[in-house]
Amino acid sequence: MIICAGKSEQFDFAVPVGIGLIEVTMTLTKLCLSQKPDFLFFVGTAGSYGEKKIYDIIESKTACNIENSFFNAGAYTPLDNMISTAEDVSRETIVNSSNYITTDETVAKSYLKKNIHIENMEYFAVLKVAEAFGIPAAGTFIVTNYCNAKAHKDFIDNHKEAMARLTTYIRESK
Numbered sequence: 001m002i003i004c005a006g007k008s009e010q011f012d013f014a015v016p017v018g019i020g021l022i023e024v025t026m027t028l029t030k031l032c033l034s035q036k037p038d039f040l041f042f043v044g045t046a047g048s049y050g051e052k053k054i055y056d057i058i059e060s061k062t063a064c065n066i067e068n069s070f071f072n073a074g075a076y077t078p079l080d081n082m083i084s085t086a087e088d089v090s091r092e093t094i095v096n097s098s099n100y101i102t103t104d105e106t107v108a109k110s111y112l113k114k115n116i117h118i119e120n121m122e123y124f125a126v127l128k129v130a131e132a133f134g135i136p137a138a139g140t141f142i143v144t145n146y147c148n149a150k151a152h153k154d155f156i157d158n159h160k161e162a163m164a165r166l167t168t169y170i171r172e173s174k
Contacts, residue, residue: 001015001040003015003028003041003126004017004042004043005017005024005122006018009163011043011163017126020099020121020125021097021121021124022125024125024129025128025129028040028125029132032129032133032135036135038136039136040129040130040136040137041139042138042140043139043170044123045142045143045144045155045159046095046120047143047145047151047155048117048143049111049116049117050105050109050146052093052118053143054143054154054158055143055161056143057141057142057166058118058142058143060093060094060118060141061092062084062089062095063083063095063120063123063124064081064094064097064116065097065098066096068100068102068104068107071107083128085127085131094115094116094117095123096111096119096120097122097123097125101119102119102151103149103152104149105149118141119147142163142169143162144158145158
């Protein structure tokens with residue numbers, strides 16, 4: 001089953017499951033209880049912490065949930081905040097998920113030091129729900145912006161083209 005966030009990120013070949021960690025968790029749990037998909041494939045946009053370029057398309061099976069305050073010792077978590085369905089995590093592009101978009105370039109560089117390259121608000125929740133139901137999962141993302149002060153403006157400016165490119169990529173490769 002191909003899934004996406006929804007609202008401005010909808011595809012005619014994907015089921016929208018919500019924006020952010022909470023909406024995705026609730027909606028995808030209901031979907032898995034009623035339909036039990038054989039595979040979950042998430043498609044969406046992402047912000048780059050600096051090394052991935054605008055319109056790069058990235059496939060990943062690994063996500064984490066790290067909040068920006070972690071990097072200034074302003075927070076900790078007792079939870080396991082990384083999940084992967086990949087056989088070789090060392091070759092993965094790690095996708096960070098939070099309900100907030102990073103706009104501080106210094107913090108973005110801190111993610112890169114941890115080998116985390118892009119952020120997408122939904123993906124960690126997708127992998128956690130998939131894990132809970134024993135469903136294999138993966139995701140494909142297209143970079144729309146860098147995680148800096150212009151993140152939202154660049155997302156808006158690049159969104160339409162990114163959606164078209166991602167649609168073409170998915171239709172040609174899957």
